[in-house]
Every structure is written in C-alpha cells, then in structure tokens.
Amino acid sequence: MTSQDAERPEAVGTSRRSKLTPEREQEFFDAVLDQLRSCGYDAVTMEGIAASTRCSKSTLYRQWKTKPQFVAAALRSNRRVRFTDIDTGSLAEDLRQAAAAAGEGMGKDTGLLQALGHAVMEDPELKGALREALVEPEIAALRAILARGVARGEVPAGHPALEYVPAQLFGMLRMRPVLEGEQADAAYLVRFVEAVVLPALGLP
Amino acid sequence: MTSQDAERPEAVGTSRRSKLTPEREQEFFDAVLDQLRSCGYDAVTMEGIAASTRCSKSTLYRQWKTKPQFVAAALRSNRRVRFTDIDTGSLAEDLRQAAAAAGEGMGKDTGLLQALGHAVMEDPELKGALREALVEPEIAALRAILARGVARGEVPAGHPALEYVPAQLFGMLRMRPVLEGEQADAAYLVRFVEAVVLPALGLP
DNA sequence: GTGTACCGATACGGTGGAGTACCGGTACAC
DNA sequence: GTGTACCGGTACTCCACCGTATCGGTACAC
Numbered sequence: 116m117t118s119q120d121a122e123r124p125e126a127v128g129t130s131r132r133s134k135l136t137p138e139r140e141q142e143f144f145d146a147v148l149d150q151l152r153s154c155g156y157d158a159v160t161m162e163g164i165a166a167s168t169r170c171s172k173s174t175l176y177r178q179w180k181t182k183p184q185f186v187a188a189a190l191r192s193n194r195r196v197r198f199t200d201i202d203t204g205s206l207a208e209d210l211r212q213a214a215a216a217a218g219e220g221m222g223k224d225t226g227l228l229q230a231l232g233h234a235v236m237e238d239p240e241l242k243g244a245l246r247e248a249l250v251e252p253e254i255a256a257l258r259a260i261l262a263r264g265v266a267r268g269e270v271p272a273g274h275p276a277l278e279y280v281p282a283q284l285f286g287m288l289r290m291r292p293v294l295e296g297e298q299a300d301a302a303y304l305v306r307f308v309e310a311v312v313l314p315a316l317g318l319p
Numbered sequence: 320m321t322s323q324d325a326e327r328p329e330a331v332g333t334s335r336r337s338k339l340t341p342e343r344e345q346e347f348f349d350a351v352l353d354q355l356r357s358c359g360y361d362a363v364t365m366e367g368i369a370a371s372t373r374c375s376k377s378t379l380y381r382q383w384k385t386k387p388q389f390v391a392a393a394l395r396s397n398r399r400v401r402f403t404d405i406d407t408g409s410l411a412e413d414l415r416q417a418a419a420a421a422g423e424g425m426g427k428d429t430g431l432l433q434a435l436g437h438a439v440m441e442d443p444e445l446k447g448a449l450r451e452a453l454v455e456p457e458i459a460a461l462r463a464i465l466a467r468g469v470a471r472g473e474v475p476a477g478h479p480a481l482e483y484v485p486a487q488l489f490g491m492l493r494m495r496p497v498l499e500g501e502q503a504d505a506a507y508l509v510r511f512v513e514a515v516v517l518p519a520l521g522l523p
Numbered sequence: 524g525t526g527t528a529c530c531g532a533t534a535c536g537g538t539g540g541a542g543t544a545c546c547g548g549t550a551c552a553c
Numbered sequence: 554g555t556g557t558a559c560c561g562g563t564a565c566t567c568c569a570c571c572g573t574a575t576c577g578g579t580a581c582a583c
Contacts, residue, residue: 133529133530134528134529134530134580134581135529135530154437154440154441155436155437155438155440156437157361158437160569160570160571161570161571161572162569162570162571163570165531169531170530170531171530171531171532171533172531172532172533172571172572172573173530173531173532173533173573173574173575174529174530174531176571176572176573177529177530180572181571181572182570182571182572228497229436229437230436230437232359232433232434232436232437233358233359233362233433233434233436234359236358236359250497250498254498275510275513275514276514276515276518278514279491279511279514279515281498282490282491282494282495282498282499283487283490283491283515285490285494285497285498286486286487286489286490286491286493286494287483287486287487287490289490289493289494290486290489290490290493291486293432293454293489294454294458294485294486294489295486306479307483309479310479310480310482310483310519311479311480311483311487311515311516311519312515312519314480314518314519314521315514315515315516315518315519317518337559337560338550338551338558338559338560339559339560364539364540364541365540365541365542366539366540366541367540369561369562373561374560374561375560375561375562375563376541376542376543376561376562376563377543377544377545377560377561377562377563378559378560378561380541380542380543381559381560384542385541385542386540386541386542
C-alpha cells in the first residue's frame with residue numbers, strides 16, 4: 116500500500132515535478148488499456164480509472180488535461196513492436212512466424228483498435244496516438260520482412276500480392292471473431308498464411 | 320407529412336395498436352442507422368432520433384422498451400443481402416463481382432459493424448440482431464458462390480484457401496481505412512481479388 | 524525542524540442522456 | 554357527434570460522468 120519506490124535511479128538530478136513514479140504511471144495506463152479492451156472507449160472514465168488505481172481524479176487531471184489526452188498517453192505507453200525480431204532468412208518462414216506472433220499476443224492490440232473505433236474520428240490526438248503506437252510500427256516491420264524477401268529474390272519486386280499482406284494479416288485477426296465467434300489464434304493464422312498468403316506470392 | 324397509409328393489407332383484421340405506418344417506422348430506423356454509421360453507438364440517443372425524425376420520445380418508448388432494443392430493431396430492418404444475385408457461371412467472375420459489390424455499398428454495413436464494436440458485448444439482443452442482419456446472410460451468400468464454383472469443378476472441394484475467402488473480403492474492407500486511411504472501394508477490392516484470392520485458389 | 528509541493532480524498536457545478544409523466548390535438552370507429 | 558386511443562411536445566426525475574476546487578496528510582529538500 117505504501118509508496119514502494121525503493122530506488123529509482125533515473126529520477127535523481129533531473130527536475131521531475133511529479134512525484135508519480137513511472138511504475139505508478141504505468142498502472143494508470145494499464146488500467147486504461149484494460150478498460151478500453153474490455154468495455155470500449157466510452158467505458159473508460161476518469162473516475163473509474165481513479166477508483167480502480169486508488170488514486171484521485173485530481174492526480175490524473177494534474178498530469179493530463181483531458182480524457183482523450185490521457186487515453187492517448189496510455190496508448191503511446193503501449194508502443195512495442197512484435198515483428199522486428201523476425202528474420203529467419205526465408206520469407207515463408209518469416210511470414211509464418213509473424214502470423215504466429217500476431218496470434219499470440221495481438222488479440223490485445225486488435226481489441227484496442229476495435230475499442231477506439233469511432234472515438235478516433237473525433238479526436239485527432241487519439242487518432243495520431245493510435246497510429247503511432249499500434250498501426251505504423253507493426254506495418255513497417257512487416258514491410259521490412261517483405262522487402263528482405265524481395266531482396267533475396269524469393270518474390271519478384273512489385274508482385275501484386277505484396278501490398279496486401281499486412282492488411283490481410285490484420286484483417287483476419289480482426290474478422291475471425293466477428294464471423295466465426297472464435298479468436299484468431301496462432302495456429303489459425305499460420306494455416307491462413309500457408310493456405311493463402313504464400314500461394315498468392317508464389318511461394319511453396 | 321400526413322399519415323400516408325393508403326392501404327396496408329397486413330393491418331386489417333389483426334390488432335395493430337400502433338398508428339405508425341411501416342414507412343414511418345423505417346424513417347426512425349434509417350435515422351438510427353445513419354447516426355450509428357457516422358458517430359457510433361453512444362451517439363445514438365433517443366432524444367436525437369426523436370428530434371431528427373420529428374417524433375417524440377414518447378412515441379419511441381411506446382414501441383420499444385429501451386435503447387438497445389430500438390437499435391436492434393433498426394438493425395433487423397436493415398437485413399438485405401447483396402451477394403445473392405451474383406451467379407455468372409464463373410467463380411472468378413463471381414468473386415470479382417462480389418468484391419465490386421462489397422466496395423460499392425458495403426462501406427455502410429462495415430460502418431455499422433465498426434460502430435457497434437463493443438456495445439454488442441454487453442447486450443445479447445444487439446449481438447444477435449447484428450449477426451442476423453449483417454453478418455450471416457452475407458457470409459452464407461458468399462459461401463454459396465464458392466460452393467457453386469466447387470460444384471463446377473473450378474476448385475477442388477476442401478481447397479484450404481476456400482474457408483478464408485469471406486473473412487478476407489470483409490477484412491480488407493475493414494482494414495484498409497485503418498492502415499492506409501483510404502476507403503476500400505470497388506476497384507481496390509477487385510484488384511485484391513485478382514492479386515490474392517484467385518491465385519490462392521489456383522484460378523487465373 | 525520547517526517549508527513546499529504534490530498526493531489522495533471528497534465535494535461540487537455543469538452537462539447530457541435514459542426513461543417517465545402528463546397534456547392537448549386529432550384521426551378513426553361506430 | 555361522441556369516444557377512444559394514439560401521436561407529438563414538453564417538462565420532469567434520475568443518474569453518470571467531466572472537469573474544478575478545496576483540504577488534510579506527507580515525503581522530501583534544506
């Protein structure tokens with residue numbers, strides 16, 4: 116219960132006005148993201164977050180001016196790319212691993228994408244944070260995988276199926292729950308890659 | 320403006336208590352659907368719908384007990400399938416036409432799907448209405464197209480890419496706006512079908 | 524020890540939407 | 554013509570949330 120900061124090496128000489136530790140801040144963000152995923156954007160309330168993290172609304176409003184800014188900050192805190200480490204030397208295998216990685220951990224990010232749906236339309240800051248935190252890094256990493264495959268000569272440059280690969284992966288991830296009522300897990304996505312993506316690219 | 324019922328054969332002997340004509344009812348539903356598409360579920364308010372259709376909240380609440388029930392009724396009124404008329408005798412051409420049809424008119428339905436995102440989680444009635452009105456009919460029609468192709472021998476039965484076709488189409492429709500910021504129009508979807516779906520099925 | 528500045532709690536004003544209640548008008552039945 | 558039942562309008566209660574203000578407690582600086 117008490118402030119369990121122990122030592123916090125980065126916050127020594129610098130002028131950190133807020134006494135909130137980064138860990139504490141992350142607690143807020145995690146609460147926001149959980150709430151977003153489970154109940155949608157409108158269900159994220161400053162009062163709810165304050166209550167569930169045992170802080171006060173004042174504290175939240177001291178750090179972030181408005182709710183959209185708060186949510187945007189939480190999104191940015193979530194930035195982390197899953198596809199960057201993938202580089203097996205074979206495009207087919209890279210794509211399989213990307214599919215597996217997507218299935219493993221990305222139900223979460225897809226949930227966020229879903230939750231923010233229309234809220235994004237109205238607040239440009241939210242929109243920017245969403246793209247910056249979730250969409251663009253993953254897309255870029257995926258395109259890098261594809262570019263390496265092209266550079267190795269596995270697929271001819273400009274192959275018409277190339278441009279659709281990222282959207283296909285994300286699309287399947289997003290649509291399977293809607294169409295079939297089941298999560299798009301790693302096994303499903305790997306099967307999809309092997310049944311559709313690889314053949315479309317002319318790979319075995 | 321006046322009650323333009325003319326004749327309404329179904330409402331003769333039976334006890335139709337409400338004096339609302341079906342056309343009037345459809346006005347309400349259209350307002351709900353428009354609002355859903357443009358601003359999301361939480362933006363649909365009984366007061367807003369009442370105002371924009373020049374009826375009174377009382378009227379709405381006389382017909383439907385709660386807002387979710389009202390929205391569900393509106394969804395069900397929207398049921399209409401777009402893919403059923405497609406049957407050119409060639410699977411490739413059928414899929415091209417389906418893609419075009421999807422691009423033409425279905426930004427609308429996809430908008431609904433998006434708008435209802437999480438609201439669906441909380442109200443089973445809404446969830447049922449959504450599936451019943453939007454998801455299942457289109458999927459079924461698409462599967463029928465595929466089954467005809469299989470029956471004609473254009474694609475071997477059990478081809479692994481078959482099961483993914485509906486999700487692919489819906490997925491692209493849904494993800495392009497997110498990933499590229501542009502609508503997935505008919506031309507885009509037809510190109511996608513030709514670049515990915517047909518090759519994956521082993522069609523020219 | 525003293526000061527300062529932040530934290531957590533709580534109370535408050537303001538807004539907006541869900542439902543409800545009531546009322547006058549009117550179309551249709553008979 | 555009279556009655557009935559529904560429609561549209563409006564006013565109302567209730568409630569949840571945003572964002573602000575105020576206050577006591579306390580950790581840390583010096």
